[in-house]
Amino acid sequence: xxxxxxxxxxxxxxxxxxxxxxxxxxxxxxxxxxxxxxxxxxxxxxxxxxxxxxxxxxxxxxxxxxxxxxxxxxxxxxxxxxxxxxxxxxxxxxxxxxxxxxxxxxxxxxxxxxxxxxxxxxxxxxxxxxxxxxxxxxxxxxxxxxxxxxxxxxxxxxxxxxxxxxxxxxxxxxxxxxxxxxxxxxxxxxxxxxxxxxxxxxxxxxxxxxxxxxxxxxxxxxxxxxxxxxxxxxxxxxxxxxxxxxxxxxxxxxxxxxxxxxxxxxxxxxxxxxxxxxxxxxxxxxxxxxxxxxxxxxxxxxxxxxxxxxxxxxxxxxxxxxxxxxxxxxxxxxxxxxxxxxxxxxx
Amino acid sequence: xxxxxxxxxxxxxxxxxxxxxxxxxxxxxxxxxxxxxxxxxxxxxxxxxxxxxxxxxxxxxxxxxxxxxxxxxxxxxxxxxxxxxxxxxxxxxxxxxxxxxxxxxxxxxxxxxxxxxxxxxxxxxxxxxxxxxxxxxxxxxxxxxxxxxxxxxxxxxxxxxxxxxxxxxxxxxxxxxxxxxxxxxxxxxxxxxxxxxxxxxxxxxxxxxxxxxxxxxxxxxxxxxxxxxxxxxxxxxxxxxxxxxxxxxxxxxxxxxxxxxxxxxxxxxxxxxxxxxxxxxxxxxxxxxxxxxxxxxxxxxxxxxxxxxxxxxxxxxxxxxxxxxxxxxxxxxxxxxxxxxxxxxxx
DNA sequence: AACATCGTGGGTAACGTTACCCACCTCACT
DNA sequence: AGTGAGGTGGGTAACGTTACCCACGATGTT
Numbered sequence: 001x002x003x004x005x006x007x008x009x010x011x012x013x014x015x016x017x018x019x020x021x022x023x024x025x026x027x028x029x030x031x032x033x034x035x036x037x038x039x040x041x042x043x044x045x046x047x048x049x050x051x052x053x054x055x056x057x058x059x060x061x062x063x064x065x066x067x068x069x070x071x072x073x074x075x076x077x078x079x080x081x082x083x084x085x086x087x088x089x090x091x092x093x094x095x096x097x098x099x100x101x102x103x104x105x106x107x108x109x110x111x112x113x114x115x116x117x118x119x120x121x122x123x124x125x126x127x128x129x130x131x132x133x134x135x136x137x138x139x140x141x142x143x144x145x146x147x148x149x150x151x152x153x154x155x156x157x158x159x160x161x162x163x164x165x166x167x168x169x170x171x172x173x174x175x176x177x178x179x180x181x182x183x184x185x186x187x188x189x190x191x192x193x194x195x196x197x198x199x200x201x202x203x204x205x206x207x208x209x210x211x212x213x214x215x216x217x218x219x220x221x222x223x224x225x226x227x228x229x230x231x232x233x234x235x236x237x238x239x240x241x242x243x244x245x246x247x248x249x250x251x252x253x254x255x256x257x258x259x260x261x262x263x264x265x266x267x268x269x270x271x272x273x274x275x276x277x278x279x280x281x282x283x284x285x286x287x288x289x290x291x292x293x294x295x296x297x298x299x300x301x302x303x304x305x306x307x308x309x310x311x312x313x314x315x316x317x318x319x320x321x322x323x324x325x326x327x328x329x330x331x332x333x334x335x336x337x338x339x340x341x342x343x344x345x346x347x
Numbered sequence: 348x349x350x351x352x353x354x355x356x357x358x359x360x361x362x363x364x365x366x367x368x369x370x371x372x373x374x375x376x377x378x379x380x381x382x383x384x385x386x387x388x389x390x391x392x393x394x395x396x397x398x399x400x401x402x403x404x405x406x407x408x409x410x411x412x413x414x415x416x417x418x419x420x421x422x423x424x425x426x427x428x429x430x431x432x433x434x435x436x437x438x439x440x441x442x443x444x445x446x447x448x449x450x451x452x453x454x455x456x457x458x459x460x461x462x463x464x465x466x467x468x469x470x471x472x473x474x475x476x477x478x479x480x481x482x483x484x485x486x487x488x489x490x491x492x493x494x495x496x497x498x499x500x501x502x503x504x505x506x507x508x509x510x511x512x513x514x515x516x517x518x519x520x521x522x523x524x525x526x527x528x529x530x531x532x533x534x535x536x537x538x539x540x541x542x543x544x545x546x547x548x549x550x551x552x553x554x555x556x557x558x559x560x561x562x563x564x565x566x567x568x569x570x571x572x573x574x575x576x577x578x579x580x581x582x583x584x585x586x587x588x589x590x591x592x593x594x595x596x597x598x599x600x601x602x603x604x605x606x607x608x609x610x611x612x613x614x615x616x617x618x619x620x621x622x623x624x625x626x627x628x629x630x631x632x633x634x635x636x637x638x639x640x641x642x643x644x645x646x647x648x649x650x651x652x653x654x655x656x657x658x659x660x661x662x663x664x665x666x667x668x669x670x671x672x673x674x675x676x677x678x679x680x681x682x683x684x685x686x687x688x689x690x691x692x693x694x
Numbered sequence: 695a696a697c698a699t700c701g702t703g704g705g706t707a708a709c710g711t712t713a714c715c716c717a718c719c720t721c722a723c724t
Numbered sequence: 725a726g727t728g729a730g731g732t733g734g735g736t737a738a739c740g741t742t743a744c745c746c747a748c749g750a751t752g753t754t
Contacts, residue, residue, distance in 0.1 A: 006488075008740055019704045024742055032702060054465040055405035056740035059709040063402065065465060067444075073426040074631065082420055086447065095461040097414075097444040100433065114442040118401040118412060118465075141353075229635075262636035284421065284576075289609035291637065355710055366734045371712055379732060403710035406739040698753075705746080716735085724727080 007050045016044035027052060058119040066096045066311065067115035067123040071103045075255050077281040077300055078126055081147060084304020085124060092312065094121070105129055116142055122311045125149075132193050143314040145307045151197035152324055157310040159325045161298035163199040166329035167206025167250070168213075169296055170278050173331055174248045175214045178340035179276060182211065183221040183246035185235035185256055200227060203252050203280060219246075227252060232259020240267060247275060247340055254279035254286045257293055261336075272338035282332060292335035299327050354397045363391035374399060405466040413443045413658065414462035414470040418450045422574075422602050424628040424647055425473055428494060431651020432471060439659065441468070452476055463489055469658045472496075479540050490661040492654045498544035499671055504657040506672045508645035510546040513676035514553025514597070515560075516643055517625050520678055521595045522561045525687035526623060529558065530568040530593035532582035532603055547574060550599050550627060566593075574599060579606020587614060594622060594687055601626035601633045604640055608683075619685035629679060639682035646674050 009027075013020040018041060025033045026041040033041075044050075054063045068085065070078045082098070089096055099115060101108040108130050115123050122143035128135060132151070138144055139155035147159045174182045184207045187200035195201045204222065211220045221242070223235035232251055236259065239246055251257035257279030264271060271277040279286055282297030306325045313320065356374075360367040365388060372380045373388040380388075391397075401410045415432065417425045429445070436443055446462060448455040455477050462470050469490035475482060479498070485491055486502035494506045521529045531554045534547035542548045551569065558567045568589070570582035579598055583606065586593055598604035604626030611618060618624040626633055629644030653672045660667065 006740090009742095010740080020741080021704055021706095022702095025703090028742080030742095034702060037703080051460060051464050053406075053740055055402040055410065056709090057742075058402035059400075059406065059711090059740080060742045061709090063465070073420075073429055074423060076421060079420040082447070095446065095458075095465075097446055097465075099442065099444055100429070111442075113398060117398050118410070118442075118444075229631075258635060265636040265639075285632075288576075288605060289612040292612075353710090356712095357710080367711080368713095368734055368736095369732095372733090375712080377712095381732060384733080400710055403739090404712080406710080406741090407712045408739090696754090698751105700751080701749095703746105703748085706744090708743085709741085711739090713738085714736090717733085719732080720730090722727105722729085724725105 006053070007048045009050070009052065012041065012044045012048055012050045015048060016040050062121050063119050064094050065118070065120050066094050066308070067118070067120035068096055068098045068126065069101050069108065069111055069115065069123065069128065070098060070126045071101050071108075071129070073100055075253075075281075076283040076285050077254065077298075080283065080300025081126060081304040081307070084301040084306075085308045086304075087301075088305045088308035088312075094312070101128070103129060105131070105134075109134065112138055122315050124307050124311060127199070129194075132197070143311060143318060145311045145314070147303055147307045148199055149197050150199070150202065150324075151193075153322060155322065157307075157314060157323045157325070159303050159306045159310065159327070160199065161303065161327050161329050163202035163298075163329070164206035164209070166280060166296045166298065167203040168210040169329065169331040170250045170280070170294075171207060171210035171214060171216075173294070173333060174250065174276060174278065174337060175216065177248075177276065177337060179248040180216055180340075181219050181221070181244060181246040182216065182248045182250060183223065183239050184250045184252065185223045185225060185232060185239070185260065186252050187227040187231070188224040200252055207250060221246060225256075227256055229255055229259040229262065232256035233263045234259070236260040236263035237267075240269075245275075248337065249275060249277050251277065251279050254281040254283045254293065254295055257295070257336075258285065261291070261293075271336040276337040276340075278337055286332070286334070294334045294337040295332050296329045297332050298329045302327060353400070354395045356397070356399065359388065359391045359395055359397045362395060363387050409468050410466050411441050412465070412467050413441050413655070414465070414467035415443055415445045415473065416448050416455065416458050416462065416470065416475065417445060417473045418448050418455075418476070420447055422600075422628075423630040423632050424601065424645075427630070427647025428473060428651040428654070431648040431653075432655045433651075434648075435652045435655035435659075441659070448475070450476060452478070452481075456481065459485055469662050471654050471658060474546070476541075479544070490658060490665060492658045492661070494650055494654045495546055496544050497546070497549065497671075498540075500669060502669065504654075504661060504670045504672070506650050506653045506657065506674070507546065508650065508674050508676050510549035510645075510676070511553035511556070513627060513643040513645065514550040515557040516676065516678040517597045517627070517641075518554060518557035518561065518563075520641070520680060521597065521623060521625065521684060522563065524595075524623065524684060526595040527563055527687075528566050528568070528591060528593040529563065529595045529597060530570065530586050531597045531599065532570045532572060532579060532586070532607065533599050534574040534578070535571040547599055554597060568593060572603075574603055576602055576606040576609070579603035580610045581606070583607040583610035584614075587616075592622075595684065596622060596624050598624065598626050601628040601630045601640060601642055604642070604683075605632065608638070608640075618683040623684040623687075625684055633679070633681070641681045641684040642679050643676045644679050645676045649674060 009020050013023045099111045101111045125146050127148040144156040186204040189201045223238045225231035225235040279293050279295040286293035286295040356367050356370050360370045446458045448458045472493050474495040491503040533551040536548045570585045572578035572582040626640050626642040633640035633642040
């Protein structure tokens with residue numbers, strides 16, 4: 001019942017009959033330990049089951065811990081990114097720890113502070129909503145990579161998908177199927193910095209631009225809600241209530257498309273018979289057979305892998321110039337989008 | 348570009364013209380600091396933006412960090428549990444950090460070790476697959492709560508759902524709808540300890556017991572795969588290939604039901620017209636309109652809240668006797684189950 | 695024979711915080 | 725005036741690890 005005292009480096013040193021310095025060297029594979037010494041120490045380590053304390057290590061140097069801030073747990077797209085990070089970290093000795101920031105500035109600040117307090121060697125911020133200034137502050141304190149948000153910084157690296165182009169792919173796909181009244185559901189944004197940096201804003205821009213490019217500027221129609229299932233639900237209801245109901249809805253994210261499909265079901269409609277629906281992200285949910293959602297794959301796995309790589313590079317050299325990785329999205333047509341028929345068009 | 352040196356307690360002490368001890372007292376709201384001193388110190392803290400290092404704190408005492416091991420990120424049921432934990436931890440000063448264990452013993456061991464190395468004040472293990480002995484070892488090292496696994500221990504508390512009863516609810520529901528050929532997809536288990544402790548094993552037991560109670564012992568039919576979407580897919584294909592195809596499938600978890608629905612779609616079948624399908628967990632996915640999966644709600648949110656409460660209690664008093672919290676599941680009938688018709692029965 | 699050089703091991707002082715103890719001051723009470 | 729109690733502040737030694745440096749002996753070089 002009484003907690004067994006931790007085995008420390010001192011115990012190992014005594015047990016092996018060497019100095020703590022020697023044990024430390026062996027642990028770190030540092031120079032200056034003969035093979036015999038290494039063997040002796042390793043035997044003692046195994047025998048006592050010694051594991052170094054990350055806290056004590058962190059006080060002197062590295063903690064071998066990467067902190068990841070993610071805005072929420074329910075959006076499966078983030079799982080793809082995390083898989084990419086985990087995979088890249090395999091065998092590097094780094095452990096990834098995650099904390100959820102719940103998509104608002106106050107908790108996000110709290111969470112990132114918590115990661116810094118716990119002396120992470122580096123942090124990966126996924127789709128952060130914090131102010132630009134705040135991100136810079138974090139990046140000056142600890143090596144930082146920002147994923148899923150554009151914008152160039154002298155302090156942090158970024159990994160993002162080319163959202164502007166991706167949105168264009170969706171519009172082209174739907175226009176190619178004969179649709180003209182193609183509506184969009186966006187995540188509402190007013191902050192000028194975020195209008196330039198956030199993926200949702202770029203997707204909306206890409207939508208507008210592509211609509212114009214296809215000669216459909218008169219049909220530009222946007223419902224402004226949030227990137228959540230509820231946001232999709234609300235947005236769809238707004239769009240369905242309009243006098244000229246759209247024949248296709250481009251939801252800004254797969255999770256939004258879920259809400260749209262939910263709302264369609266409630267209204268007794270279905271995709272693609274009544275309305276075509278497309279999402280964005282390329283989550284496992286979209287690939288799920290009974291749903292089979294047309295979406296844009298932004299290669300979350302690769303985003304995560306790139307983020308981890310950039311972070312390790314920056315931990316190794318904090319002065320190297322920052323990089324901006326932009327990945328190309330691909331359209332994945334599935335069964336929620338279909339050619340415009342007389343029936344759908346006439347509504 | 349050069350990393351700004353961290354503000355430490357010494358900087359604050361100097362800036363406020365007091366001792367580090369005084370600053371420490373103020374930080375911890377400890378006894379022995381006059382109001383004037385508190386004010387002076389707080390002013391200095393704000394001015395310098397001081398935040399204590401969790402690593403250094405951990406070396407002496409507590410880190411105010413709770414570690415959570417979860418088996419994977421894609422099963423939305425775990426998100427419910429985590430929400431419950433987060434909510435309970437609100438305002439306690441504890442931060443939750445998560446690490447994913449990927450459902451196998453080796454990585455699970457690695458991850459739990461990593462949490463211990465980082466001197467977590469306590470850990471919550473969600474549906475761990477580790478051996479009983481390993482769990483005991485962890486619990487002797489650090490306050491531990493095990494969620495989603497039965498079995499009594501002298502060292503760790505447990506929170507689980509009454510899986511045996513829950514499985515019975517599903518069988519009763521389906522039998523009530525007239526089904527007799529009710530099949531089950533289980534997560535394969537052979538280890539005798541796990542057969543007693545793991546929810547999947549208890550659900551399978553509950554299924555068998557309820558089938559017998561309803562006089563359906565001749566129709567007991569189990570596909571033994573895993574609790575993943577692929578497992579559900581595989582299990583469903585096995586069941587569909589049998590000479591006497593079942594009219595209802597009870598999938599051991601919602602994620603398994605996803606795989607079942609996927610396989611049905613592939614086979615050109617649908618639920619509930621051709622086959623009724625029920626899951627288990629009560630995830631947000633099951634509630635999703637276009638799916639509308641009949642399931643058993645195991646109140647993940649409450650499980651998480653209970654786990655956090657038990658953990659904080661144990662951190663406060665490591666010698667108190669362990670507790671086993673068992674929550675009652677409830678059936679949530681939705682649209683994937685329906686009364687047996689002549690058409691489905693005759694297949 | 696004198697002198698570098700190299701390989702190997704250990705001593706010591708941090709890192710930032712807190713637990714524990716002691717010193718001092720003020721006030722009230724004998 | 726002397727004593728005790730209570731309130732307030734600080735000094736010091738840990739916690740477990742690593743970076744830096746120094747010492748020693750063996751080997752090779754002039």
